[in-house]
Amino acid sequence: MSVRDLSRHPLAALAWIVPIITVLPLFFPSAYYYRIGALVFIFALAALGLNLLMGFAGQVSLGHAGFLGIGGYAVAIGPAYLGVPAWLAIIGGAVLSGLIAYAVGRPILRLKGHYLAVATLGFGLLIAIVLTNESAWTGGPDGISVPRPALFGLNMRRSEPWYWLAAASFLLSAVIATNLIDSPTGRALRAIHDSELAARVLGIDVGQAKLAVFAISAAYASVAGSYLALFNGHITPDIAGFLNSIELAAMVVLGGMGSVVGSLVGAAVLVVLPQVLTILHEYEHIMLGLILMGCMIFLRRGIVPSLQAAWAGARR
């Protein structure tokens, strides 16, 4: 395999991220930067899962924060009420999210386009409403505190270990996602994206393939939600809210649909930008709206694919 072939390997793009992850902390002046870094990778994890669904299979979800909520409350309720250790609660939440996605996906994924969008939106809202109102378990609108145990022998009260854990988790998930995209299932998904009818004619079980990717993307979001809850030590039903769902979708579209690295870039922009824009005080939202609109108008295929196309064009 020559160097050129190697650079075309699907995992090559990820190889670029590893040195960035390790070198970046050298420039972090305070623990606050580790915190932001950890948040970027946690959201990137959720965005990556959603990207598998939206970017590769072409199915929109405007309710994915619901799965963040399930994962988040799994690590809040599991250890406190059921005596389950935190790591098991993370896995339990992911399995539960996957099962729920599998169950509701059957009728929901038969819908198309904007009908699918409104159905997923409604599903996400239902989860948020249940989390808000079942206060005996969830603590109601004020939320519930999440016990933060030592995880993998690390003191998880500080931001630094979270940065490494979140980054490692994102990388692992990105490798899994890349392999999935390159597998027969991944090719089937891309075929569905291009033309559902043609995929069906080729003998692809369209319903089953969509269900599988919906369940996987739900599990990704659930793990991200668990991390978020453990990281913050507190969780409120807002985690499952409409705004979070929209933010996840915006990360996917902004970074680039169908781009694994794009999920990270999209998450980085939408996590870091509001932090930077706080210097504008009350003008923060005006600027955020303008930047979001500007990016989508001028880089309509998403940041990463647009830049890749420009780069390829410049080299020719």
Place this chain on the structure above:
Amino acid sequence: MLAESLQFFFSGLTVGAVYALVALGFTLIYNACDVINFAQGEFVMLGGMTTVFLALAGLPLPIAALLAVAVTVLMGLALHRLAIEPARGASPVVLIIITIGASIFLRGVAQVAFDKNFHSLPPVFGTNPIQLGGATILPHSLLVLAGAGAIVLLLWLFIDRTLIGKALIATATNRLAARLVGIDTRRMVGLSFAVAAGIGAIAGILITPITLTSYDVGTLLALKGFAAVMLGGIGSALGAVIGGLALGMVEAFSAGYLSSKYKDAAAFLVILLVLFAMPQGLLGRGKVERV
């Protein structure tokens, strides 16, 4: 029992009328250019908030309301010209994110230009409730219903009876064919944005005395309006009105008979069930898939 039902019916009708107006705005813009405009709720907010602040500045209420509608229409035109038009041909999800960016922007503008507090307007016909069959109804609710009815009627007359309305229908049906017969489709899309913004603003002004307004009421209204559109079947104006009224009714009755905490849950559960049974909404026509 009957009086109670009647009471829920009235409140559902009032809220549903507003949802229907928001849904009509969605439908107008969607038909003209296939864009789901999530900033539609911000038009409603701008109508209410601008009226409140112009009235506070000393303008008489009718003039304040008129100016507020004009301001909102200008915002709608600007949204089309500066954000939607340059992104022509982008995928539907990208266009949705652009309108969400626009709604964040408009919310930010309102937060700076106005404030973050809740505001109200004085109800036009006073606050003495009218007794009707054991139920009570606010006189202002009647105004909301009359206003919504008048807008639906005027819109129907405009689209069905005028040449410009026919051009709008032609644009919605087939943009290329419309251009071939000499219709300036870009102007038609702009017009749809203007009308949708105007309808949203009027809805915002009408409902403010009952539900209050603040810079962030738009998100929830856009959500409900979008849900109403999909419930009725996208692209159908009648479907938007029926979807809006149905959504208001489901909310009011489930708040009354089940639990007010779960009224939104009931509304979305009904929408999901309807879509499972009728994947094109109540009045949506099945689209033939092109290969």
